[in-house]
Amino acid sequence: MANKKSFEKLESLRKEANQGGGEKRIKSQHDKGKLTARERLELLFDNGIFEEIGQLVTHQSTLFGLDKKRFLGDGVITGFGKVDGRLIYAYAQDFTILGGSLAEAHAKKICRIMDLALQNGVPIIGLNDSGGARIQEGVVSLGGYADIFFRNTKASGVIPQLSLILGPCAGGAVYSPALTDFVGMVEGSSYMFVTGPNVVKTVTHEDVSSEDLGGAQTHAVKSGVTHFSYKDEPSAIIGFKKLLSYLPQNCEDPVSLLDYDSINEIRPELNRIIPSSSEKSYDIRDVIFGIVDSDSFFEVHKDFAENMVVGFSRIAGRSIGVIANQPLHLAGVLDNHASRKGARFVRFCDAFNIPLLVLEDVPGFLPGTDQEWNGIISNGAKLLYAFSEATVPRITVITRKAYGGAYDVMNSKHIGADMNYAWPSAEIAVMGSKGAAEIIFKNEISNSKDPQSTWLDKEKEYALEFANPYKAASRGFVDEVIEPSATRIKLIKAFDILENKVIDSPKRKHGNIPL
Numbered sequence: 202m203a204n205k206k207s208f209e210k211l212e213s214l215r216k217e218a219n220q221g222g223g224e225k226r227i228k229s230q231h232d233k234g235k236l237t238a239r240e241r242l243e244l245l246f247d248n249g250i251f252e253e254i255g256q257l258v259t260h261q262s263t264l265f266g267l268d269k270k271r272f273l274g275d276g277v278i279t280g281f282g283k284v285d286g287r288l289i290y291a292y293a294q295d296f297t298i299l300g301g302s303l304a305e306a307h308a309k310k311i312c313r314i315m316d317l318a319l320q321n322g323v324p325i326i327g328l329n330d331s332g333g334a335r336i337q338e339g340v341v342s343l344g345g346y347a348d349i350f351f352r353n354t355k356a357s358g359v360i361p362q363l364s365l366i367l368g369p370c371a372g373g374a375v376y377s378p379a380l381t382d383f384v385g386m387v388e389g390s391s392y393m394f395v396t397g398p399n400v401v402k403t404v405t406h407e408d409v410s411s412e413d414l415g416g417a418q419t420h421a422v423k424s425g426v427t428h429f430s431y432k433d434e435p436s437a438i439i440g441f442k443k444l445l446s447y448l449p450q451n452c453e454d455p456v457s458l459l460d461y462d463s464i465n466e467i468r469p470e471l472n473r474i475i476p477s478s479s480e481k482s483y484d485i486r487d488v489i490f491g492i493v494d495s496d497s498f499f500e501v502h503k504d505f506a507e508n509m510v511v512g513f514s515r516i517a518g519r520s521i522g523v524i525a526n527q528p529l530h531l532a533g534v535l536d537n538h539a540s541r542k543g544a545r546f547v548r549f550c551d552a553f554n555i556p557l558l559v560l561e562d563v564p565g566f567l568p569g570t571d572q573e574w575n576g577i578i579s580n581g582a583k584l585l586y587a588f589s590e591a592t593v594p595r596i597t598v599i600t601r602k603a604y605g606g607a608y609d610v611m612n613s614k615h616i617g618a619d620m621n622y623a624w625p626s627a628e629i630a631v632m633g634s635k636g637a638a639e640i641i642f643k644n645e646i647s648n649s650k651d652p653q654s655t656w657l658d659k660e661k662e663y664a665l666e667f668a669n670p671y672k673a674a675s676r677g678f679v680d681e682v683i684e685p686s687a688t689r690i691k692l693i694k695a696f697d698i699l700e701n702k703v704i705d706s707p708k709r710k711h712g713n714i715p716l
């Protein structure tokens with residue numbers, strides 16, 4: 202009989218915890234086009250099955266009316282489950298309870314599963330939907346955030362950490378997602394900013410909406426804070442499940458390898474991509490699609506710094522990271538944003554043993570005061586540093602231009618690339634032939650009877666010498682000049698032979714990337 206009573210008590214507690222902030226608040230969540238925390242977790246985990254930890258935790262504060270309303274779980278659901286058969290830890294903030302605000306108990310619950318995820322080498326996903334630090338609880342709320350930031354940093358590079366922003370995320374709260382590896386946002390219902398529109402108005406007199414200041418589009422296109430922008434929550438959750446499929450469980454796990462039966466790997470369509478004129482653009486994604494396993498390219502940071510394309514993909518079933526200049530946008534030039542975007546992606550892949558494929562068609566760094574004043578020197582150095590320190594297998598294919606410092610930066614042999622290929626269309630030189638001729642034949646051009654035609658002649662002379670891959674190949678800077686159609690088969694073999702690559706780095710505490 203006692204048993205029956207205790208089971209009934211348990212049942213009623215579970216019921217209470219499952220109902221969050223109550224029917225009315227759940228409806229208001231749905232009215233905003235948002236799912237509840239539990240609905241989100243059900244979508245995330247296989248068959249909606251999720252093991253909850255800390256369901257009965259409540260806050261202990263009695264200030265400002267908190268003694269009158271205690272909610273089981275304290276506004277965050279934490280636990281674990283399987284995503285496509287793999288163990289994943291997750292937390293989901295419940296906006297229906299005290300606005301999902303974070304205080305002592307709420308933070309402790311998140312920290313507990315972060316610790317479990319780290320100790321057991323399992324990825325963690327945070328589903329963020331919160332009014333920020335719980336105002337009633339004061340400094341313990343701030344401390345709770347810092348406890349999380351500390352753990353985010355400790356876990357960085359050890360387990361993949363993913364953040365979905367599914368509602369407000371303001372003030373210092375933004376720094377936990379910012380410390381994680383990938384951030385996703387939902388258009389129209391999520392926003393992130395350090396200071397909201399009201400403070401902005403007071404301080405800078407700017408009139409700006411929440412959406413313009415820190416909505417999904419803003420962060421996907423302008424700041425690059427979010428890597429993904431989704432039209433609704435189900436697409437966001439499905440997108441993150443796909444992202445996980447490319448990632449290992451932790452930094453010591455091998456990179457994922459799907460079964461693959463080798464077929465005819467020659468891709469004739471690759472021979473038709475490079476335009477006859479080197480001034481003309483083309484879409485580097487066509488090269489990527491031509492090389493990788495079909496439907497396997499998963500683009501990251503798609504709308505940010507479009508002159509650089511990065512993403513995960515598979516080649517013969519092996520998960521790889523692709524970094525490519527995009528001639529379709531700003532001629533594929535390296536600028537501040539593209540350098541930061543590339544560097545961050547390279548470092549993620551290196552931390553998690555994901556081999557790198559670089560597709561290079563870069564006319565150089567973007568000139569101008571805007572670039573210089575915004576730090577192209579340090580930003581370009583970030584990309585250079587990221588490639589140089591990466592110890593994963595690294596392969597470059599030069600499809601067309603490899604000019605100036607950008608040649609060095611984009612995973613050249615000189616900075617440790619393992620295998621470099623060039624297409625016959627490659628142009629590897631200090632600068633374009635026109636500019637080069639203008640400088641080194643300055644006197645001959647100006648003293649000639651027909652400077653224009655002399656310039657043209659000298660340009661051709663320079664191009665003949667350098668606007669090809671053979672000078673670089675003769676020095677061994679390029680391992681092989683290959684027909685584009687053979688690129689896939691070459692890469693499959695190259696990634697195979699590099700599979701067991703080991704690099705011993707010098708002993709040090711850590712390097713000092715020019716942040």
Ligand code: HXC
Pocket residue numbers: 298299300301302331332333334335336337343346347369371372373374
């Ligand atoms: C306590 C909070 C809360 C908070 C919301 N609520 N935010 N309770 N602490 N930070 C409560 C509300 O009182 C309300 O409770 C319920 O959550 C829903 O909030 P609404 O305002 O009704 O919802 P909505 O209109 O959708 O507006 C959402 C909101 C707004 C924009 C997030 O609530 C808001 O501006 N909240 C305060 C945001 C903020 O300034 N947070 C501190 C940021 S500083 P009832 O019971 O009435 O339903 C920060 C520092 C972190 O976070 C530092 C880390 C280093």
